[in-house]
Each structure stands twice: as C-alpha cells, then as structure tokens.
Amino acid sequence: MELLDGKKVSNQIKEEIKAEVAKMKERGEKVPHLAAIIVGSDGASLTYVGSKVRSCERVGFESTLIQMPSTTSEQELLRKIKELNEDDNIDGFIVQLPLPEQIDTQKVILAVHPDKDVDGFHPTNFGKMALDMSTFIPATPFGILELLERYKVDTKGKHTVVIGRSHIVGRPMSILMGRKGWPGNSTVTLTHSHTKNITQIISQADIVISALGVPKFLKAEMVKDDAVVIDVGITRVPDETKEKGYYITGDVDFENVSKKASFITPVPGGVGPMTIAMLLKNTLLARERHRSRD
Numbered sequence: 001m002e003l004l005d006g007k008k009v010s011n012q013i014k015e016e017i018k019a020e021v022a023k024m025k026e027r028g029e030k031v032p033h034l035a036a037i038i039v040g041s042d043g044a045s046l047t048y049v050g051s052k053v054r055s056c057e058r059v060g061f062e063s064t065l066i067q068m069p070s071t072t073s074e075q076e077l078l079r080k081i082k083e084l085n086e087d088d089n090i091d092g093f094i095v096q097l098p099l100p101e102q103i104d105t106q107k108v109i110l111a112v113h114p115d116k117d118v119d120g121f122h123p124t125n126f127g128k129m130a131l132d133m134s135t136f137i138p139a140t141p142f143g144i145l146e147l148l149e150r151y152k153v154d155t156k157g158k159h160t161v162v163i164g165r166s167h168i169v170g171r172p173m174s175i176l177m178g179r180k181g182w183p184g185n186s187t188v189t190l191t192h193s194h195t196k197n198i199t200q201i202i203s204q205a206d207i208v209i210s211a212l213g214v215p216k217f218l219k220a221e222m223v224k225d226d227a228v229v230i231d232v233g234i235t236r237v238p239d240e241t242k243e244k245g246y247y248i249t250g251d252v253d254f255e256n257v258s259k260k261a262s263f264i265t266p267v268p269g270g271v272g273p274m275t276i277a278m279l280l281k282n283t284l285l286a287r288e289r290h291r292s293r294d
C-alpha cells in the first residue's frame, strides 16, 4: 500500500506557488489576491476558511476575509458579490458553502463573475470543464487529479466508481475521470442514494472515490484487492476526550481498507489539504488571466 500523502504534496505545491509569486514580485507585478466570504459562524466552515487565508499568507498572496452574520439576507450577499466582481484589486473569490437557508445557493453561484470564480462552481466554468476547455476546475476534484498525477496512478481503462453526486465533488469528479488524457480515460460509474446493488458495483471498482460523508461507510470487504481508494468524506465526530472536542474521520475504514488497497488517501491529511493547495493554484491562474486582460 502506498499512501497518497495530501499533506506532503500540498506543501510541495505551496512551495511551487510561493516561488512563482516571488518571481512576480521581482518583475514588479501585482501578486494574486484571493477574497473569501463566509456567512455565519459554523465551526468547520470557519476552520476551512481560516486555513485558506493562512495558506495565502504563506505563499505570498494578498487575502481578504469577509465575515457576514448568519442573518445576512440574500440581497446583502449578492450586493457584496457584485462589489467583489467589480473590485479590480481582487483576482478571485469564493463564497464558502453551505449558506444559511434564507439564501438561495444557486443565485449566489450565478452571481460570481466566471473570471473570478476560483471555485469553478459557475455553470460557465462547469460547462467548460465538461467540454475540455481551459477553466477553473473545482478545487477538491482538481486536488484528487493532482494526487493521481504526482503518484503516477494509472487511470486509463480503469473502472472508476464515484460515490455521491454533489455539485462540488462527485459530479465534477465523474466527468473529469472520464475525460480524454491522464488522469482520465476511465470508465466511470456515478453512484448515489438511489443506486441499486451499490456494494456489488463498488466491488468491481479499480478506483473508488467516496464523497458521501458517512463515517467508515467503505469497508475492506467491499473493495477489490489493490484498488485505489480516495476518501473525500470529512466528518467531525464529537469526542470529549479530544482536545478540540471532536475527531475527524473519513468515509473509509482506513485501518482495514488500507491493508487491501494499492493506493489510499488518509483523513485527515489527504484530499482536504489538496483542496486548499488547488484553490491557491486557481487563484494564481486568475491573476495571470486578469493580467493578460489588462
């Protein structure tokens, strides 16, 4: 078994980005500027956004964190988005999900200008991704592709089973794994809550990508020998014996599945840190494109 070490690879990517930013500075160019909007004060969301901002500092990006109360109206949020769309100092921004229930997430995603949509959630960018056009690829799927590439995992002709059809992970992942090229050229099955015989389908997978959010859903008995296992699930389980009052667990029963897998991502330290690294990569790309438009 080889560990797909997202912590290590994400640090390498950050070092590469940092070197790129240093060159931009030497040339007297502006450095990338990422903004993040967070509505409300959900614990996990605050942690993620906090580590995005810290990562920006580490690579030499400018960053702006915009915190809005959980009572923010849809109109107020849309106004803020318009402001960021028009702010020439901001290269890219994200609106952290999930949003409070009074806000229509679809309207928010549509409001972000595609050129600044470093999450890659806007339909224009999602469509470009599906059509193999150059665009921002959503950070989590992008991070998974990057891991497969850096560890030289063969995906050609393999059966990839994706579990979960969310718009930010499962759906884009299923498209990306079936695209021409590498990583890609897989035969993809997208499974979800209405899939019949899901265990049978998973048992036929050469590559399993689980983005379900059910702790320890994937058991050793369910996977083929030497399968590649990607765990996207991150669940906080309350535990008073832990310093933070919780521990983090993935969709995969790592202890047992790792004995059978050829490659596997841990949680924490797998896909999560890669998501942040690829958001930075998209922001760097946003700056380069912004510069060429000026």
Ligand SMILES: Nc1nc(=O)c2c([nH]1)NC[C@@H]1CN(c3ccc(C(=O)N[C@@H](CCC(=O)O)C(=O)O)cc3)C=[N+]21
Residues within 6 Å of the ligand: 044, 047, 048, 051, 094, 095, 096, 097, 098, 119, 139, 140, 234, 248, 267, 268, 269, 270, 271, 272, 273, 275, 276
């Ligand atoms: N607009 C938007 N874009 C996102 O990309 C986005 C989002 N909303 N909402 C939530 C999800 C989730 N997400 C994670 C990022 C980093 C870790 C991460 O660094 N995880 C650490 C553990 C961190 C912890 O929970 O303490 C790890 O797996 O090792 C996890 C999850 C980005 N998301």
